[in-house]
Amino acid sequence: MSEWKKTNLLDLQDLSKEEIDLVFETAKSFKEVSAREVKKVPALRGKTVVMLFFETSTRTRTSFELAAKRLSADTINIAASSSALSKGESVLDTARNIEAMNVDMIVVRHRSSGIPGMLSENLKASVINAGDGCRSHPTQALLDIFTIKEKLGRMEGLKVGIVGDILHSRVARSNIWGLTTLGAQVTLCGPSTLMPVDIEKMGVTVNYNVDEVVREVDVLMLLRLQKERQQDNFLPSIREYAKEFGINSSRLKQAKKDMLIMHPGPTNRGVELSADVADGERSVILEQVTNGVAIRMAILYLLSGTHKSIETEQE
């Protein structure tokens, strides 16, 4: 078993295959804790975890907050709108001030790519990226891959399709890296205006025909379509998108028998997928949510065990 040495979680790219396995092993035992009558262990008693969210998010914030509480940590929520930022303080200043209160871990979400990385270089507290811009959302990818392994028992050689707005998706980027690292084959699908140029360099295939993708894959990961993309002229219309890429039960007739439907949530029912697909037998959307708490407990637990020296921190 690999030993954990990381002090931050910024990108899935920072984790080796062995480290990902260690996260999964740890998450498995914490998943069992959340299924108990008494969903609580004393592991992080007396530690302080701050959720510093510059973008609102009910589900990710709640998932981290519950994870921390079930580990017995003290938690503080800071929403950007109510923070000193509205008084013009910089992100780093805010974080340094929080850290000065002897905070152990800062879970940060920000609309700009790179903010968690910048913070990690300047803080002694552990920084956990809860989503930065279009770049990275490592705990989401970890929980997605954990769910696939749990359901299908393996990653090597699996075919995973990711459908939607790849261009703006931090979820897609983190998953592509994690899935290919663990030996899965990834096919991307979506409107060509929302497909990053040269994305094949990440070791993936692009196929604009969603029906072909549905036929081939073991896992179909759907992305949330931001309705603002239409205003930004990436899309002719939401209805057009739903017709060409939306997954409904008739489209699934050609899918493999055990193919999984995944979605990071919140879903746009009637856009990325129909309601019956979201609630259907193939869907593991709610199990992703359940596993999210376990993955975040594992990350908080593993990061808490190391003592970071800011000088020796490599990027």
Place this chain on the structure above:
Amino acid sequence: MSEWKKTNLLDLQDLSKEEIDLVFETAKSFKEVSAREVKKVPALRGKTVVMLFFETSTRTRTSFELAAKRLSADTINIAASSSALSKGESVLDTARNIEAMNVDMIVVRHRSSGIPGMLSENLKASVINAGDGCRSHPTQALLDIFTIKEKLGRMEGLKVGIVGDILHSRVARSNIWGLTTLGAQVTLCGPSTLMPVDIEKMGVTVNYNVDEVVREVDVLMLLRLQKERQQDNFLPSIREYAKEFGINSSRLKQAKKDMLIMHPGPTNRGVELSADVADGERSVILEQVTNGVAIRMAILYLLSGTHKSIETEQE
């Protein structure tokens, strides 16, 4: 002593007289806990209680949150405005996602009648109605009736007047049911435009003369007047309302010696009641607040003891 079998608290109508008595008995011992130096018992340690509020409410949310914390539960606050609903997710989707994090109880407030009931039919987590539309607010009625029993020692044969905007009041509806079930006689009073048609079918009397009501009753329960009702043309003016239905000390001269003044809060001083009445000897408004925490501790405690099977759940 009755055994508790309910898994949700949606309406006071769902509770038998014996179950109401069990809530009161349990609340009595928890009231004692909140009066201690150390206001905390380990009953719900390792349980997760989520406050899912689609309408803002300081006092009800705080009362439930404190109740859960004093029982040692982990608590999460979710305010609708910051939730995924602003991204178009449905109420049920939001609640299912929260439940998927292994949440034990969801305390929900929503401006639409029936939302807590709909959620309870679709979730395994216990659902507690913290107010839905104009329909039901069961914990408020329980704390009101608990307060009356505590002060006057009985319910059978008591005369209770409820004064105000009956039409839009979930507090009135829940109290009418609870009071009449326990043997009290209820008289309703308020502007005829704010009196529901055929309300007498609920077993109450209507009397538009507030002075007559004041003379007769043992308890006078005042409702909050929503100032928006004037814009909606239910009322000529707030001043007119205060003159005709507002309770001041001169109006109370004809009241029985031990008559109680109650109000669910927040009060509009100078509208439903004068400041000296709100702060006067008859007023038990703050004792209602104190008892609210005890009642909510009792409800959380009793609901946590049962293990719900969604199949056997009858509506």
Place this chain on the structure above:
Amino acid sequence: MSEWKKTNLLDLQDLSKEEIDLVFETAKSFKEVSAREVKKVPALRGKTVVMLFFETSTRTRTSFELAAKRLSADTINIAASSSALSKGESVLDTARNIEAMNVDMIVVRHRSSGIPGMLSENLKASVINAGDGCRSHPTQALLDIFTIKEKLGRMEGLKVGIVGDILHSRVARSNIWGLTTLGAQVTLCGPSTLMPVDIEKMGVTVNYNVDEVVREVDVLMLLRLQKERQQDNFLPSIREYAKEFGINSSRLKQAKKDMLIMHPGPTNRGVELSADVADGERSVILEQVTNGVAIRMAILYLLSGTHKSIETEQE
């Protein structure tokens, strides 16, 4: 060692020199707690502390919340915007309702001077002033003075300069009182439009030449410039202010070798001080933040030990 008898913390003026020393002694041991692996003591287990903030504040609210949690108290956050005040309830009504839930301590911030004092006269719960109007911010002054004593080892005879908008600063008022009481000499500096008339009566000197002040003092305390002051015509321009009163490294060349730079935060880098001064060797700004948690733990701890009788409370 003095015995603690206060039940509220409204103003630094209410504390004797001995009581301030007791706060510092207590804070010293709690600072050690926050530096431990397990930052938690059971001192306030089963007590309830409510943060009732009518003005938003990330850092002060977080500091109090963490202090309470590290003492094992249950905490509730109430932000004014989401409170019943938006339904027209008065500040006192809100506080009385909170207190009726058997709350032990209420930490209150309000834009109007005197609100915490008014509440303390009407509540049995302990009231802690977390900033009221332009009047008082006692925990800020305590943490500032604690930091000075920790760094320089004494107060008697120290020269402290306070630079900025003295007129509107509750931080300045509380510090002036505390510093002079403990034997320091205070010099105020800032635009004459932002200097209170007759302020010398508080036992301080006024000097409008910031360079002279820099040369003389052992501690330079900079105040946050509210950018709104320009609109209110107190200032010709922010740039003008920065030029005349802003502290940069060239201005510091004439300072004493060990002179400290302090700021209550959040800083306006480029206005009150340059970035290199804020992050420089003289700056103890982040240590002020660290000490803030310790001071607040001490205050919560000391206040919790006393049992207030509202009748015997003198003002």
